[in-house]
């Protein structure tokens with residue numbers, strides 16, 4: 281597959297994710313609202329970090345995905 285085709289396909293997944301956030305299918309949290317970030321794991325698609333939200337006791341597991349087409353495709357397919 282050519283680089284141009286790869287890029288076009290990646291953009292389809294990125295647009296899908298951005299539209300899902302715009303349409304509020306997902307709750308959007310700003311990364312800067314998280315504190316006490318601690319790495320807790322690693323999966324096939326990236327790292328997982330435990331964090332508090334807005335200095336509360338509320339704990340989140342944040343997934344940081346690798347920025348490549350295969351990962352984006354898997355993330356979109358898992359959430360579709």
Ligand SMILES: Nc1ncnc2c1ncn2[C@@H]1O[C@H](COP(=O)(O)OP(=O)(O)OP(=O)(O)O)[C@@H](O)[C@H]1O
Pocket residue numbers: 320321322323324325326327328341343
């Ligand atoms: N909600 C969570 N609470 C606590 N730990 C978590 C949570 N989500 C992920 N982890 C930790 O991060 C690791 C990686 O999680 P992730 O979901 O990315 O991968 P996985 O499902 O274990 O494997 P794969 O990436 O192959 O699907 C887990 O094995 C676990 O140790």
